[in-house]
Amino acid sequence: MAVTDEAIEKIKAMIVAGDLRPGDRLPREADLAERLGLSRNSLREAVKALSLIRVLDVRQGDGTYVTSLAPQLLLDALNFIVDFHRDDTVLEFFEVRRILEPAATALAAQRMSDDDVQALRKVLADLSDDASIDELVANDLDFHHRIAAGAGNALLCSLIDSLSGPTTRARIWRGLTQAGAVEKTREQHAAILEAIAGRQPELARSWATVHVAGVEDWLRVALQGPVG
Known part of the structure; x- marks a missing residue:
């Protein structure tokens, strides 16, 4: 194991063991290096990482x-890595x-508050019939984010x-190339919303699977042919 990796593991172990808690200040560099049996340079590199x-x-x-x-x-850090994805x-x-x-x-069907369900309903209602593709995608992102937040699990x-x-x-x-994509998205969003509002978790799960898998299946086929 590289010296810096060893230093990282030792600091991590202190956090996992509870010797260092969220918000705690680390001991002085010289004291911590001595305590962990590290050189000050390797400790410094670990702190940077x-x-x-x-x-x-x-x-x-x-x-x-x-x-x-x-x-x-x-x-x-994950978001940073995700930004480098390839098509x-x-x-x-x-x-x-x-x-x-x-x-x-x-x-979300189990945990979302009634107020948040109403806010989700408003997201769908705010999407006009003549919405542009950009507006549709923004609405879609907002819709999915609110459901994820409504699950009550920050991670x-x-x-x-x-x-x-x-x-x-x-x-x-x-949205630009598949006929009926906009209408299908709106219909599926509405079905997901009603399942959440009706407190039917398995129905909500099913509609969400249909929704995401539909886009995935379309993309899988589209990537096999010429991109127009």
């Missing part, structure tokens, strides 16, 4: 702190969405949000 993935927060003139370790914060990997993002979103939708919501970006181009492409 952990600050990049938002585990540590280096405050100039103040010290180094453990962050809140909130899922949304830690997933910033030929977009199907993999849809496959993961097909696994996660139906589960989130089922949870699950962050994961789903991070997967939305790479699939946006495919949604636009489908």
Whole structure:
């Protein structure tokens, strides 16, 4: 194991063991290096690496702190990686969405507040019949985000949000090229909403699966032929 990796693992172990908690300030560099049996240089490199993935927060003139370790914060690194996806990997993002979103939708049917259900209903109502493709996609992203948030699991919501970006181009492409895509999206959104409002988690799960899988299946076929 590289020296820096060893240093990272030792700091991680302190956090996992509870020796360092969210918001705690790390001991002085010299003291921590001695405690962990590390060189100050390897400790310094480990701190840099952990600050990049938002585990540590280096405050100039103040010290180094453990962050809140909130899922949304830690997933910033995943969002950065996701931004480098290639078009030929977009199907993999849809496959993961097909696994996660139906589960989130089922949870939303159980946990979403009545006020949030009404807000979700308003999202659909606000989409005009002559909406542009850009407006449709923005509405679609908002709809899916609200359901993910309504699942009541911050980590699950962050994961789903991070997967939305790479699939946006495919949604636009489908809206522009597939006949009836806009109408089908609206119908499926309405069915998902009614299942959530009716507190029917398995029906909500089923409609979410149909919805995401439909786009995935269309894209799989589209990628096999010429792109127009």
